Amino acid sequence: MASESMKIPQATAKRLPLYYRFLKNLHASGKQRVSSAELSEAVKVDSATIRRDFSYFGALGKKGYGYNVNYLLSFFRKTLDQDELTKVALIGVGNLGTAFLNYNFLKNNNTKIEVAFDVDEGKVGTYISDVPIYHMNDLEKVIQDQQIQVVILTVPAPAAQSIADRIAQGNVKGILNFTPARLSVPPTIRIHHIDLAVELQSLIYFLKHYPAEID
Template sequence: MIEETPKIPQATSKRLPLYYRFLQNFSNAGKKRVSSSELSEAMKIDAATIRRDFSHFGALGRKGYGYDVQYLVNFFRQTLDQDEETDVALIGVGSLGNAFLKYNFQKNHNTRIVVAFDPKAPNEGKEMSGIPVFHPELLEEKIKEYGVELAILAVPSRSAQEMTDQLISMGIKGILNFTPVRLAAPESVRIHTIDLSVELQTLIYFIKTDEKDSQL
């Protein structure tokens, strides 16, 4: 997980996994060094933003040379703790949850769903996409058994806060929330909310704004 400090802005922290992914792509393609302009073109992020983000970590590159690709891959791997696997619990196996199970994250980085919960699952559990799925009645038992500290929340809005309270009481430290509910939690628990409807509305807004600007 990303260790945020007061020196690293939250916006920069959120871009670190993207830098790591694109730098891995450059490394896999055999590229030895890369400039901020090349990263900018590949990632569609302003080059000045990339240089500013990197400056928070000291001298990662050299003027006139650019950045050593393998050095940056190693640096961001260590910064993001990519050498250590993180197990995740999935709460809710509806359409979205089922998509998560089929994708799973370990294919692309160091996180993986190891256990899931859904009201339609039998108490003895069942397997979906190679992942054991249990009824929520076994939540506390299985969270302890699998030792997970992170959860993906993909449940109906009406049960989101109640489920969050349960997870927190069981020692969960981070929740990736895919419900539109703004969840209440103590400061010691990190919650990231991804509201797909809001993201879509934001996209539509920007498209319409771009169309209006092009007509001026």
């Protein structure tokens, strides 16, 4: 399976979770097939892109029939490793970090925040939504013991790089960086930056300069 998923372009791979979530809901409501037009409307991706994406999965829609929901679901499950739990750690249990611990992603897919870290002695040793909060002194040991694969960073920006350096020493494969700091990591680690303030400003800019068309 790994070799098959290697052939999927990155832009397509990024849309997989979106398709997967929608198809899961369709399946739960008992639907057996779906057209690219229906999918397009639901996930807001144009149908030509959907058809091209799906051709990489070996799913060729038939005219007047659409795509087989079960086939697509089993493909996505394998490709996204949905049958395997990805263990996640969160570093920085402030306002945003606490919200993530309470949310804990389990409703959407097989990812779970197993452990959290902070330097605040008042938070260390407590639990949020059953997730234990450890001191940063124990970072390397706990990450290794728990076989953590992904780290969510919700610390203040100035603390982020030195934490990324520490994480890079171990076997973590990915970092989801919510701090505004642009981090350097070795090529063995994949990093995604999500700067909520920038995203909000960008949305407001587009609203001002490219207002949505009203039908």
